[in-house]
Amino acid sequence: MERVPCKLVVVGSGNVGKTSMLFTYGWGHFPKEYMPYVFDMSEITFTLDGNTIDLSLWDTCGSEDYDRLRPLSYPETNIFLVLFSVISQNSFDEISSKW
Template sequence: MVDGKPISLGLWDTAGQEDYDRLRPLSYPQTDVFLLCFSLINPASFDNVRSKWYPEIDHHAPNIPIILVGTKLDLKEEYDRREDAEKNGDRHAFENASKEVKELKEKKRQRPIEFRDGLACAREIGAYKYLVCSALTQSNLKGVFDEAIR
């Protein structure tokens, strides 16, 4: 139920691998909205929004609304907490961090994607909305799908 109305939602998770580049657009006809997702802790994933995913969608389905979605909010929040602890003198802040958070920390000059950067990207590509969520904690997950339905 969204806004008091029962809704049926069908999702297509298209493969991101290059092997499927020619097949993926076949799933685009009759699409009502795209959830264009990237990982908040993977800068390459974010870069692909501009360099790969938006151009592909714009080419094959130019008038379909896009909601830009930053995923893995739980890991971004973990990174931010550990970064703050490290700045406050905790030399062991990243010792028992999750694998993805440790990997990001080890990559010098790479940082999680900040909300303002996601918002700027959403404006640049003409996305209808920019939202962040976590599938693990369910934080704002319902909000993403509710917005897609609206």
């Protein structure tokens, strides 16, 4: 059995639900209040095909105010998860123009 570190960074426009998605995954329920985060990270460990996966989940702020800060979370990333809102065409368009 091998221990495998893996880093997942969630990106996307502001207010598309990045933090809420991670909160729901980690705590098992949707947050009752809006929680604006600039940056947050949590770790989970699970077994896959006999290997122990140490998964770091990195939340980023989609606001343009943090365009220069956000890339600091990118080095050594294994997986980028790009989110958009189904009720915001702009957030979908920014997938190809920004993210």
